[in-house]
Amino acid sequence: MDLTEPDVASIDVDVARLQDAVRDATRVVPEGARTQWEVGGAPRAGTLVRAPAGVVRYEPADLTVTVAAGTPFEHLAAVLREHGQECPLDPRDARATVGGLLSAGLSGHRRLRLGPLRNWVLEVRFVTAEGRLVKGGGPTVKNVSGYDLPRLLVGSLGTIGVLTQVTLRAEPLPAASQWATTARPPSDVRAELFRPSSILFDGRRTRVLLEGEPADVEAQLRAGALEPAEPPAWPPGANRGRISIAPDRVERLGARLTNAGARWLAEVGVGTVHVAGDTPETLTAAREAAAEHGGWLLREAGAPALDPFGVPLPNFGLQQRVKAAFDPHGKMNPGRIPAIDPDPAREIA
Amino acid sequence: MHDLVNDLRAALGTDRARAEPLELALYARDAGVARGRAAAVCWPSSTDDVAAAVRIARRHGRPFVARGSGTGLAGGATPVGDPVVIVTTHMNRVLEVDTANRVAWVEPGVLNLDLTRSVHHLGLHYAPDPSSQQACTVGGNVATNAGGPHCLASGVTSTHVLALDVVLADGSLARLGGLEPDQPGYDLRGCFVGSEGTMGIATRIAVRLSPDPPAVRTLLLGFDSVDDAAATVSGIIAAGIVPAALEMMDALITRAVEDFVGAGFPRDAAAVLLVELDGLPDGVDAQIGAVRAVASERSARTVRVAADEAERALLWKGRKSAFGAIARIAPDYYLHDAVVPRTRLVDVLEQVYAIAGEHRLTVMNVFHAGDGNLHPLIVFDAREPGIWDRVHAAGDEILRACVEAGGVLSGEHGIGLEKREAMPWIFSADDLDAQARLRDAFDPTGAANPQKVLPAGSRCGEATRVPEGAWI
Numbered sequence: 038m039d040l041t042e043p044d045v046a047s048i049d050v051d052v053a054r055l056q057d058a059v060r061d062a063t064r065v066v067p068e069g070a071r072t073q074w075e076v077g078g079a080p081r082a083g084t085l086v087r088a089p090a091g092v093v094r095y096e097p098a099d100l101t102v103t104v105a106a107g108t109p110f111e112h113l114a115a116v117l118r119e120h121g122q123e124c125p126l127d128p129r130d131a132r133a134t135v136g137g138l139l140s141a142g143l144s145g146h147r148r149l150r151l152g153p154l155r156n157w158v159l160e161v162r163f164v165t166a167e168g169r170l171v172k173g174g175g176p177t178v179k180n181v182s183g184y185d186l187p188r189l190l191v192g193s194l195g196t197i198g199v200l201t202q203v204t205l206r207a208e209p210l211p212a213a214s215q216w217a218t219t220a221r222p223p224s225d226v227r228a229e230l231f232r233p234s235s236i237l238f239d240g241r242r243t244r245v246l247l248e249g250e251p252a253d254v255e256a257q258l259r260a261g262a263l264e265p266a267e268p269p270a271w272p273p274g275a276n277r278g279r280i281s282i283a284p285d286r287v288e289r290l291g292a293r294l295t296n297a298g299a300r301w302l303a304e305v306g307v308g309t310v311h312v313a314g315d316t317p318e319t320l321t322a323a324r325e326a327a328a329e330h331g332g333w334l335l336r337e338a339g340a341p342a343l344d345p346f347g348v349p350l351p352n353f354g355l356q357q358r359v360k361a362a363f364d365p366h367g368k369m370n371p372g373r374i375p376a377i378d379p380d381p382a383r384e385i386a
Numbered sequence: 387m388h389d390l391v392n393d394l395r396a397a398l399g400t401d402r403a404r405a406e407p408l409e410l411a412l413y414a415r416d417a418g419v420a421r422g423r424a425a426a427v428c429w430p431s432s433t434d435d436v437a438a439a440v441r442i443a444r445r446h447g448r449p450f451v452a453r454g455s456g457t458g459l460a461g462g463a464t465p466v467g468d469p470v471v472i473v474t475t476h477m478n479r480v481l482e483v484d485t486a487n488r489v490a491w492v493e494p495g496v497l498n499l500d501l502t503r504s505v506h507h508l509g510l511h512y513a514p515d516p517s518s519q520q521a522c523t524v525g526g527n528v529a530t531n532a533g534g535p536h537c538l539a540s541g542v543t544s545t546h547v548l549a550l551d552v553v554l555a556d557g558s559l560a561r562l563g564g565l566e567p568d569q570p571g572y573d574l575r576g577c578f579v580g581s582e583g584t585m586g587i588a589t590r591i592a593v594r595l596s597p598d599p600p601a602v603r604t605l606l607l608g609f610d611s612v613d614d615a616a617a618t619v620s621g622i623i624a625a626g627i628v629p630a631a632l633e634m635m636d637a638l639i640t641r642a643v644e645d646f647v648g649a650g651f652p653r654d655a656a657a658v659l660l661v662e663l664d665g666l667p668d669g670v671d672a673q674i675g676a677v678r679a680v681a682s683e684r685s686a687r688t689v690r691v692a693a694d695e696a697e698r699a700l701l702w703k704g705r706k707s708a709f710g711a712i713a714r715i716a717p718d719y720y721l722h723d724a725v726v727p728r729t730r731l732v733d734v735l736e737q738v739y740a741i742a743g744e745h746r747l748t749v750m751n752v753f754h755a756g757d758g759n760l761h762p763l764i765v766f767d768a769r770e771p772g773i774w775d776r777v778h779a780a781g782d783e784i785l786r787a788c789v790e791a792g793g794v795l796s797g798e799h800g801i802g803l804e805k806r807e808a809m810p811w812i813f814s815a816d817d818l819d820a821q822a823r824l825r826d827a828f829d830p831t832g833a834a835n836p837q838k839v840l841p842a843g844s845r846c847g848e849a850t851r852v853p854e855g856a857w858i
């Protein structure tokens with residue numbers, strides 16, 4: 038498929054088929070590239086559905102791009118790169134589909150400068166449990182016309198609807214980009230830098246990603262006494278999770294994680310801590326450490342017996358009402374946010 | 387009515403609720419044109435007070451409307467359905483400045499500019515800067531997802547709100563979002579921001595504070611044609627530069643502002659652009675060079691870089707005084723707000739002038755050009771017979787032209803009462819039904835700021851009826 042010459046008509050046909058499939062199914066399991074298949078609870082058996090793929094519209098001068106939700110991120114990135122632009126969804130695995138990335142809602146490592154994933158989404162189109170095609174948001178870079186359905190969909194793990202198409206904001210690619218490292222503590226480094234793209238800390242070394250004008254990157258390297266380095270590796274291990282915690286608690290938490298035998302890498306200033314271990318027990322220990330510091334751990338991979346979130350959903354009643362408003366019978370991707378599924382006793386057979 | 391006020395007084399304090407004709411008149415509208423009528427007005431001083439006021443309103447079978455400073459332009463705070471108006475202006479404390487997390491917790495009645503001033507000594511600021519920032523509240527900003535000139539690169543309000551304590555329509559409390567980067571479940575914080583008071587009342591708000599940039603430079607560009615100015619906007623973006631701010635003023639407004647403040651704008655230019663670049667010094671210099679190049683390609687005849695902070699402040703004073711300046715030209719104005727793709731700015735602006743011309747109206751344009759957010763401003767004298775019809779007709783046509791160009795109904799003022807009926811121009815029945823479901827999930831009672839945002843009939847199966855109490 039040539040993504041720069043999309044066949045919008047065929048995408049429409051696919052969407053119409055998807056609507057039928059969703060409407061007729063008793064349980065709908067949206068599937069992207071399965072790069073984050075273990076995020077959230079395990080999916081239940083049901084009708085697997087996929088969104089179409091392809092770039093629908095790309096206006097480089099508007100810095101906006103509309104893609105079908107099944108488009109692999111790497112294809113989107115390639116199309117944007119031809120015009121010196123990017124959409125910094127920053128997946129770990131570039132084969133991830135755009136729709137899957139947004140549904141999982143996990144932001145990338147440049148969140149410090151570029152903000153969370155949800156900030157890049159302008160418009161969503163999704164198929165509801167009843168098979169209706171719904172649009173929320175709008176295609177322009179600024180918009181307050183109506184309720185923010187895009188933000189509802191981001192991170193909803195397919196439990197509200199199946200994303201079929203999204204419009205995203207794009208950015209000029211930075212002219213220069215450099216990872217660097219230092220043994221100095223991350224908070225000192227952060228105080229000296231202006232809008233670093235990322236500051237990562239593993240308890241020993243601070244790693245920084247600087248992006249922007251070449252002269253600025255050079256100046257920041259000098260200001261922070263930073264040594265150029267290779268990009269860091271994510272903590273390895275079959276059992277992985279990410280902790281969310283108030284940013285000022287990251288360093289204290291890190292010491293606890295090390296004691297618990299976890300490998301970890303913290304996004305300084307953001308409050309995301311990536312954790313990995315060889316055994317499921319490591320994640321359990323990391324989860325306890327996170328809770329002690331007021332955070333929580335999302336299980337991302339491995340440790341199948343571990344609860345995916347480990348904490349009750351905040352504002353449970355409100356969350357339930359939102360879910361029930363869109364999917365009263367719980368047919369959309371049951372199991373992924375287990376607490377939100379309607380009472381199994383009332384569930385349709 | 388007396389019982390209602392007495393109950394409010396008993397809960398909030400004797401001086402904290404009124405229903406005298408003067409108050410009811412003062413709170414009958416916001417800065418937009420729609421009028422309504424309140425049953426009572428109250429001024430809570432705490433979250434508990436707000437919850438009490440909501441419960442009392444409900445007990446008396448009345449809806450409630452949150453109100454900040456009433457600078458909204460879409461009728462969002464206009465009371466419809468004889469509600470209790472709950473004014474947040476006494477809840478105006480900055481509760482906590484957390485420098486380690488670069489977060490401030492504020493009450494909803496804190497004025498936008500006061501927040502930025504309160505953290506200035508720390509080298510921090512609150513990024514969203516609506517032109518009304520001296521007067522509008524952070525709570526109102528949250529409810530309208532307000533923007534401002536400096537939201538081009540840094541994002542509008544939603545980008546800067548981390549957590550909210552809200553009073554829901556049943557009087558219960560909820561904390562939406564948090565200081566930790568992610569929460570399990572749905573992004574309720576994201577749903578609430580921009581909901582125009584229809585999902586509840588924000589009583590404590592955690593906002594992100596941004597570090598002041600080391601270097602800030604402001605350029606004034608003058609052009610002989612609006613087209614060249616608009617094309618320069620697209621050219622700057624296409625050159626890979628997203629300025630901190632990129633504002634445009636046409637000839638009429640430039641002259642009005644110049645007469646008013648003497649900011650040094652070229653009085654004979656057909657349009658001027660204000661371009662602000664910020665960041666590290668070398669990068670800012672490089673970007674100034676690039677912007678100059680784009681401007682000269684488009685035959686800019688004034689290219690001035692503000693020499694110092696005083697000159698820069700004066701240029702911005704000019705831009706932010708635009709509305710004050712207009713009062714000198716005509717007694718009344720109607721300010722519109724719509725967004726078009728940046729690439730369509732040139733042709734949409736041409737249509738805006740043509741539409742105003744056809745209706746024999748004067749239109750001025752002063753707007754956030756960098757993100758395609760138009761603010762056509764129709765100036766008139768409301769005493770002229772029949773003028774309102776022409777003003778409304780022209781406004782509708784302008785909005786239609788924006789939508790036809792692939793735009794949306796509002797970039798920052800919101801839908802409120804003003805644009806409810808236009809929602810079907812961009813949303814299908816199914817789209818509106820989905821929005822209604824989200825709104826109703828937050829407020830199953832329908833008591834929070836009723837009849838705003840969604841047109842009657844948005845819920846599938848809902849009968850269409852003419853709203854009561856709204857004079858538009």
Ligand SMILES: Cc1cc2nc3c(=O)[nH]c(=O)nc-3n(C[C@H](O)[C@H](O)[C@H](O)COP(=O)(O)OP(=O)(O)OC[C@H]3O[C@@H](n4cnc5c(N)ncnc54)[C@H](O)[C@@H]3O)c2cc1C
Binds near residue numbers: 417452533589
């Ligand atoms: C001269 C002028 C210039 C302007 N420039 C801009 C601009 O550049 N950018 C921009 O975005 N807007 C602008 N505005 C519009 C207006 O200032 C904004 O919409 C602002 O956010 C409104 O704040 P407020 O405190 O006045 O809110 P109000 O007008 O009192 O209320 C606005 C809405 O918010 C709701 N609300 C208020 N407080 C709360 C709360 N605590 N919880 C829940 N809901 C609440 C109300 O019910 C209403 O729906 C301008 C207005 C004027 C008059």
